[in-house]
Amino acid sequence: xxxxxxxxxxxxxxxxxxxxxxxxxxxxxxxxxxxxxxxxxxxxxxxxxxxxxxxxxxxxxxxxxxxxxxxxxxxxxxxxxxxxxxxxxxxxxxxxxxxxxxxxxxxxxxxxxxxxxxxxxxxxxxxxxxxxxxxxxxxxxxxxxxxxxxxxxxxxxxxxxxxxxxxxxxxxxxxxxxxxxxxxxxxxxxxxxxxxxxxxxxxxxxxxxxxxxxxxxxxxxxxxxxxxxxxxxxxxxxxxxxxxxxxxxxxxxxxxxxxxxxxxxxxxxxxxxxxxxxxxxxxxxxxxxxxxxxxxxxxxxxxxxxxxxxxxxxxxxxxxxxxxxxxxxxxxxxxxxxxxxxxxxxxxxxxxxxxxxxxxxxxx
Numbered sequence: 334x335x336x337x338x339x340x341x342x343x344x345x346x347x348x349x350x351x352x353x354x355x356x357x358x359x360x361x362x363x364x365x366x367x368x369x370x371x372x373x374x375x376x377x378x379x380x381x382x383x384x385x386x387x388x389x390x391x392x393x394x395x396x397x398x399x400x401x402x403x404x405x406x407x408x409x410x411x412x413x414x415x416x417x418x419x420x421x422x423x424x425x426x427x428x429x430x431x432x433x434x435x436x437x438x439x440x441x442x443x444x445x446x447x448x449x450x451x452x453x454x455x456x457x458x459x460x461x462x463x464x465x466x467x468x469x470x471x472x473x474x475x476x477x478x479x480x481x482x483x484x485x486x487x488x489x490x491x492x493x494x495x496x497x498x499x500x501x502x503x504x505x506x507x508x509x510x511x512x513x514x515x516x517x518x519x520x521x522x523x524x525x526x527x528x529x530x531x532x533x534x535x536x537x538x539x540x541x542x543x544x545x546x547x548x549x550x551x552x553x554x555x556x557x558x559x560x561x562x563x564x565x566x567x568x569x570x571x572x573x574x575x576x577x578x579x580x581x582x583x584x585x586x587x588x589x590x591x592x593x594x595x596x597x598x599x600x601x602x603x604x605x606x607x608x609x610x611x612x613x614x615x616x617x618x619x620x621x622x623x624x625x626x627x628x629x630x631x632x633x634x635x636x637x638x639x640x641x642x643x644x645x646x647x648x649x650x651x652x653x654x655x656x657x658x659x660x661x662x663x664x665x666x667x668x669x670x671x672x673x674x675x676x677x678x679x680x681x682x683x684x685x686x687x688x689x690x691x692x693x694x695x696x697x
Contacts, residue, residue, distance in 0.1 A: 334486055336534065336561035338568075338583050340478035348479050355474040357449050360497050362432035362439075363526045366392040371399045372526035374439055374446050376455055378466055378503035379544075380518035383414030385665070386464060386505060388455055390439050390446045394424065399530050405430035405441040409459050411509070416629065419509070421459040437497075437524070450474070453498065453522055463508040468501040468520040471575055472549050475499050477568035478582045484561060490529040492555075498522035499542070499570055500549040519544050532637060532671040534558050539591075539608055541623055541666025543647045547574045548660055550621055550649060552610050554589045558671075565589060569610050571619050571649070578651075579619055581612045588612075593625075600631055600639035602670040618652040623666050638671040 339345075345352055350359070364370035373391040380386065391406040393399070404424060411419045425442045432439040437453065439446040444457045448468070455466040474497045484490040503520035506513065521542060531538075536556045543550045548571065555566035567587040571578045581587045591605035606625035612618065626645035633639050644665055651658040 334484065334561050335488060336482065336484050336557035336564040336566060337488065338478055338566055339481035339483055339491075340582055344479045344481065344483075348481065350476075350479050355476050355495075355497065357436040358434060359476070359480075359495055360437040360449070360524050361434045363434075363493065363524075364392065364528070366403045366430070366432075368400050368402060370526065370528050371395070371530075372524075374437065374522070374524050376446070376453065376466060376468060376498075376520060376522040378468075378505050378516075378518050378520045380503070380505060380516040382516060384516075385412045386410070386466070386507065387412075388446070388457055388464070388466065390441055390444065392430070394422075399528065403427045403430060407441050407444050407457060407459060409457050409462050409464065411462065411507075412630075418630070419462070421462050423459045448522070452501070461510055465506045466520070467504045468498055468522060469503075470498045470501045472498070472500040472572045473575070473577055475551070475570050475572075475577065475580060477553075477570070477580065482555060482566055484529065484534045484557070490527075490534060492525075492527040492529070492531055492534070494523060494525055494553070494568075496521070496523040496551055496570075499551050499572060500544060531669075534561060535671055536563055537602075537638075537668060537670040537672065539589075539605070539666065539668050541608075541647070541664060543621075543649075543662060543664040545647065545649055545660040545662045548572070548649055548651075550647070552589075552608075552621060552623075554608075554610075567610070569612055569619075569621075571612075571621070571651075579612055579614070579617075586612060597631075597639070597641070600633055600641065600670075602639050602641075602668075602672060604641060604668060608666070616652075616654060618650075620648075620650040620652075622646075622648045622650075623664075624648070626663075629665060638669070641668040641670070643667070 501520040592607035608623040630642040
């Protein structure tokens, strides 16, 4: 069966999209939130104190099938500098969900996620966490081709990804246990939707982003399920000083190499300790390398696979006109692996220590 990135004229026509132009409605509600679809809006902020705050608004929890009915779900995760985590989630009645199809304007109970070209504001209040996040974009909106990957003989199934804010300045007011702090940092926002469960069409994916001085990197590698010939489906962005330098999509434009692969001792899934993305266009080339240093977090899905988050080094090499610029830093990235293997009989998500958890983290 076919697995293709929607980059042809017929794909743009089918989706009513304009190449290179992102319109406000694209970040609005893209599904009818009914049976057979999923959709979520995600943002994160890497803060000055070394903590990370992530927020997700879903039309239905990510650990249920897209065949489930509308079940509005909000997830807030605070990861402290020492790696400890606080997860708070809430589910509301369908009547407490609203979303515009003209732009990003989503409400789930008292929680709101709104924005556009002038920036984004997110408000969440779940149990003992109250947070207000303001994102001001520092990089133009990006859509890798149409943002859609199609599956099936007639391309009847799809997964879509729209990273409208690859890099932003972030301002956060965070209240936890009655104490309020005001923090700044860098942020990111993307939007995801589709009409098939990713585990049915993908073997695994790697996703990562990094801020290296004036450079911004976003890298995604889908590998389709064996039924779809394990096709490589990458997307790659490099921006500098508010300008997109390269936007590359597809295996013909992006080479992604998974190196130093070993089976994780707890989850049992293969993990690449070294990821390299390479884009060459004439005498200009970009090589981005993610080098694993430590495991940050893992959720075990039992027989259905595992989610991993890693911390390590990232290096960008920019070749142009015979010269090379190299910048380095540290960042987080993720692996979501759907391959079946022995695990908990019921397949319920578990952390490495055995505590049951919701499916958390960025999901591209």
